[in-house]
Amino acid sequence: MNKINRNDLCWCGSGKKYKKCHMEKDMELQKIEQQVGYQIPRELIKTDEEVEGIRKACKLTHDVLDMVAEKIKVGVSTEEINTWVHQYTVEHNGYPAPLGYYGYPKSTCVSINEVVCHGIPNENTILKDGDIVNVDVTCIVDGYYGDASRMFIMGEASEEAKNLVKVSKECLEIGMQQVKPFATVGDIGYAVEQHAKAHGYSVVYEFGGHGIGREFHEEPFVAHVGEKGEGMILLPNMTFTIEPMINLGVPETVILEDEWTALTKDGKLSSQWEHTIRVTEDGFEILT
Template sequence: MDKLNRNDSCWCGSGLKYKKCHMEQDKYLEKLSEQYGYKIPRDIIKSQKDIEGIRKSCALTKEILDMVEERITVGISTEEVNKWVHEYTVSHGAYPAPLGYHGFPKSTCVSINSVVCHGIPDEETIIKDGDIVNVDVTCILDGYYGDSNRTFLMGNVSDKARDLVQTAKECLKIGIEQIKPFNTLGDIGFAINQFATSKGYSVVYDYGGHGVGNEFHEEPFVPHIGQKGEGMILLPGMTFTVEPMINEGVPETVVLDDNWTAVTEDNKLSAQWEHTILVTEDGYEILT
């Protein structure tokens, strides 16, 4: 994109002159890019208008997951869960982001036991006693995206499954606690990996968190393994997901023939929790 002059219309579409909108922020990001040795995309920082829109979409996503948590039970199909999510989403003036995304056929992902992520709901898959079931919801409300997931314990869950799910939830909490301005993505991944491995589990590296808000998947990629002080720095106004996938066995995954469903390579259990996060001036805000 050509360099803008002070009196040009801002690139963000606000209608304001560049000097009254993003010019100072762009100069700041250019300085940081030179300091850290990599280019920080200028649209990675959300405007206040965008943040308010993302916050509302995230609130609806949370509401949808609350609804699922109240209803989900042993004996229903994963397609039933999909119907709940779809109907609740559209009845509240939103659209389910997964539906049609690169050809994904359903409105939510439902991943059971050894399925790491992207499980496709269907009528034949019935939730059984002892299952751990992840439901991943992303809605689009007024053009903004909110992304979150939870893993539910179904009936008489084994001690090992219960511990894995609790560890995954704790990994999410520990990762989020690393978020503040001028920390790095590596700080998040390091903390998650340290805790998971201390509990005897592994962290999936094939998939990770991502920028979200104006689009379903934006920069940056958020790895759940890493080194302190490495990777992109965190800046106020960034919105992204933290969503560690924690495996009972090896971290490697395999994608099934449907080209979506990712399972653990050793067929052992996997659990995941996810939130959309806003980096604030002094820390973070959990939007979902």
């Protein structure tokens, strides 16, 4: 961060003088940086105004997924789900972030069974009895992003499938429980990986969570494997996703020719849950 004088306007854009805004927190942060040996980008620590913007986008994302939960059933196509997501988002003054993102052609991702993530909705893919389905929604509201996904079980799934969905949700919950000031990204990954492995599952390492705010994907990358105490230190008002992808078989994935759809390498089931969260003064807040 460039040198800023105490009577200058604060770097955060609040319009307040630096001494009345972020100066005290920055002094504390500098002490932490001296201890850990690296500088933490200031833009990763959101202002209160930014947090409110992100919270608003996350609320819409949550509402979209609630709407999907009410309507999704055996016999609908993934294209129908995409239409629901798109229409609800724009009708509530948002924009679906996936649409057009690096050329992605749809407004949501719908990933079924062995599809790990980024499944592209289409008219020919119909939900069947026994399918496990991930619907991933990201909304933009007033320039801020909110990102979450949920699993849905269609009809009577196998015990194997239901248990995978259950444990993958537990992995998300356990990962979130590691979040507090001065914990690290590695703490999250370690906890997720250990819980998955205890149930005989593997954790996808090629994809992970990410910072989020005014951009879809920001730092830090949140791996769902790792070691305690490693990776970026967490501080209040950092916002990011935790979204573990848990596989029944091997952790590796393959990407189809569409350059988006990721499948398990061995064709076995995969399950994922996701929330956007904020680091608070003493823990975490689920924004979605």
